[in-house]
Amino acid sequence: MTMRTLILADRSFALREQPMLSRLEVGLAGEGVRVVQAVPEECLPAVSPTVVSPVIGYEEGMGRLTRRGRARRLAAATAAAMDVSSSLEEPWLDVVHCFGYPACDLAVEVARQTGAAVAVEVWSGETIVRARELMVARAGRAGEPPAALFAAGSAVAREIGGRAAAATLPIEVTPWGVHASPMQRPPIDLAGPVSAAVLLDGVDARAVHALLDGLGDLAARYPNLLLFFDADGAARLGGGHGVWKRAKALGILDRLSMVGSMEGHREPILHVDMLLQPEAVGAHHSLTLDAMAAGVAVVAREDALVDHLIDGRTASLVRQGTAEEWSAAIERLMKDPQRTQSLRASAREYVRELRSAMRHVESVQRGYERLAAMRAAV
Numbered sequence: 001m002t003m004r005t006l007i008l009a010d011r012s013f014a015l016r017e018q019p020m021l022s023r024l025e026v027g028l029a030g031e032g033v034r035v036v037q038a039v040p041e042e043c044l045p046a047v048s049p050t051v052v053s054p055v056i057g058y059e060e061g062m063g064r065l066t067r068r069g070r071a072r073r074l075a076a077a078t079a080a081a082m083d084v085s086s087s088l089e090e091p092w093l094d095v096v097h098c099f100g101y102p103a104c105d106l107a108v109e110v111a112r113q114t115g116a117a118v119a120v121e122v123w124s125g126e127t128i129v130r131a132r133e134l135m136v137a138r139a140g141r142a143g144e145p146p147a148a149l150f151a152a153g154s155a156v157a158r159e160i161g162g163r164a165a166a167a168t169l170p171i172e173v174t175p176w177g178v179h180a181s182p183m184q185r186p187p188i189d190l191a192g193p194v195s196a197a198v199l200l201d202g203v204d205a206r207a208v209h210a211l212l213d214g215l216g217d218l219a220a221r222y223p224n225l226l227l228f229f230d231a232d233g234a235a236r237l238g239g240g241h242g243v244w245k246r247a248k249a250l251g252i253l254d255r256l257s258m259v260g261s262m263e264g265h266r267e268p269i270l271h272v273d274m275l276l277q278p279e280a281v282g283a284h285h286s287l288t289l290d291a292m293a294a295g296v297a298v299v300a301r302e303d304a305l306v307d308h309l310i311d312g313r314t315a316s317l318v319r320q321g322t323a324e325e326w327s328a329a330i331e332r333l334m335k336d337p338q339r340t341q342s343l344r345a346s347a348r349e350y351v352r353e354l355r356s357a358m359r360h361v362e363s364v365q366r367g368y369e370r371l372a373a374m375r376a377a378v
Helices: 011-016 018-030 041-046 064-082 101-114 125-138 154-162 205-219 231-236 241-250 267-271 286-293 323-335 337-354 357-377
Strands: 003-009 033-040 055-058 095-099 117-122 147-151 171-173 194-198 225-230 256-259 274-277 297-301 316-318
Touching: 003 011, 003 018, 003 064, 003 101, 003 357, 011 018, 011 033, 011 041, 018 033, 018 286, 018 357, 033 041, 033 064, 041 055, 055 064, 064 101, 095 101, 095 357, 101 117, 101 125, 117 125, 117 357, 125 147, 125 154, 147 154, 147 357, 154 171, 171 357, 205 225, 205 241, 205 323, 225 231, 231 256, 241 256, 267 286, 274 286, 274 323, 286 297, 286 337, 297 323, 297 337, 316 323, 323 337
Parallel strands: 003 033, 003 095, 033 055, 095 117, 117 147, 147 171, 194 225, 194 274, 225 256, 274 297, 297 316
Antiparallel strands: none
């Protein structure tokens, strides 16, 4: 029997992580899972359907009063996309996989109406807090659809379970994966331009300013250093003005460019020399894994919740996040091509062995199968 899954993404996730969602859908389809992805209607022009999975729009809403109607319309659209009848007496949808907590309540309502189970993706410190809230809210509540938390890494799974008390939901470890490039990147050449992209979550201005100060120190010695900042993350820090203002004061504004939709349109970023990630907020980004797979050297703030950031193996980690640490870590990679090439090769091998897209698909499919068994047992 074919398993049917609705992947329901909120606006932010749909735009940032579409490459990862597309890889997941293609992989699941290859394993016989029928997938439909639903995104907010306003996101449809920016989201291209894969060759195997249709993408449909849903209505966003803030109130509980409209949720049942919106869920009913989304269920009907999903059934039409899957070419099944939503009026079947037997459940026709197996799993609703929710990416993004703004869409979580809608996902649960669709599951109630269709008899499906719910998978809730957990990938950051903020979503861990929301996952615990969900666990507590469901404790002792009858009639809820079967549900599980899908953790984007082992460290996230441990953090969810570490403080769950008596309120528990099954936790599936489903580490995100990407495709590893077989190509060897050329060493950084200080005789030409050296490029660095800065990926921002946009929640820790102090951490971002420390990185900028470190880059300002480097700029005096390396006039060929070019910087590409995540415009969306910078905007979350306050319209991007904080980044611009500090860059101007440091004298590096002329070599700084803002890149919109850096994660959604990541191909150009995978050709820079370095990817810098200054905020330690437990956030997983498939762009970081893509960069490792493409041979981009990653320099990141140490983060206990992101287990694919391993100092000396996949990235050069900055422990305290001071300007001096950032300057030193970046300069070491620029001045030592052998160190940089070794780090790039090690990171690419790590992705190939442990963070492949197929491994991600396999772990998600196992989670779906366990959810289906839970649903059958109810």
